[in-house]
Amino acid sequence: MNFLLVIDLDNTLVGDDEATLAFNQHLQSKRSQICLIYATGRSHNSTCELIAQKQLLTPDYLIAGAGSEIYKDDKLDLDWAEYLSQNWDKIAIASLAQQFPQLKPQSPKEQNPWKLSFCLELAPTASSVLNDLQEKLAESGLAAQIIFSSNRDVDILPQTSNKGNALTYLQKRLQIPPDATLVCGDSGNDISMFEQDARGVIVANALSELLE
């Protein structure tokens, strides 16, 4: 394998069934030359459901939970997990987040040991809520990053996490050079992929949060 293809799922690879099918057929013909990675905000379970439902190709690696987990053959990458666990106090961060009534926890299925996820449906004031949260985290000495996607989803992850850092970790492990790495995405949790050393495709239906 001499090419790394890292694709977001919702509204990038998936969203238009006809286009997904055509793209998959094209990809299938090059499959042996490509290391295929799906990078999604979804949990591992929810991603497996989507792969079955849309008949997507089986990836070589899955970056799930917005970069908080990496899977190979449905097995969690424990080195990545251990790396993210350093300097990460999920319990303290969760109790701090509880002080923000605007943050409504997402379903327990979307939470994992390295990801706290909420909904924030207050577009005009969302950025001030997120700034306050960032400040409170810093004041409390809690290392974390906040990722805002689709004008609604708030993910709090370890500082060392996110899709971009996860893809760079795999890129190094597989020894694939940046100019043979292509990342594709549409929304806020994809921004970190475009900050890495790689080529990129922002899909035509991308949201302004990524375009900006």
Ligand code: GLC
């Ligand atoms: C997916 C996940 C959700 C997350 C969002 C943004 O929708 O299900 O938990 O907040 O992506 O990363």
Ligand code: MG
């Ligand atoms: Mg997407």
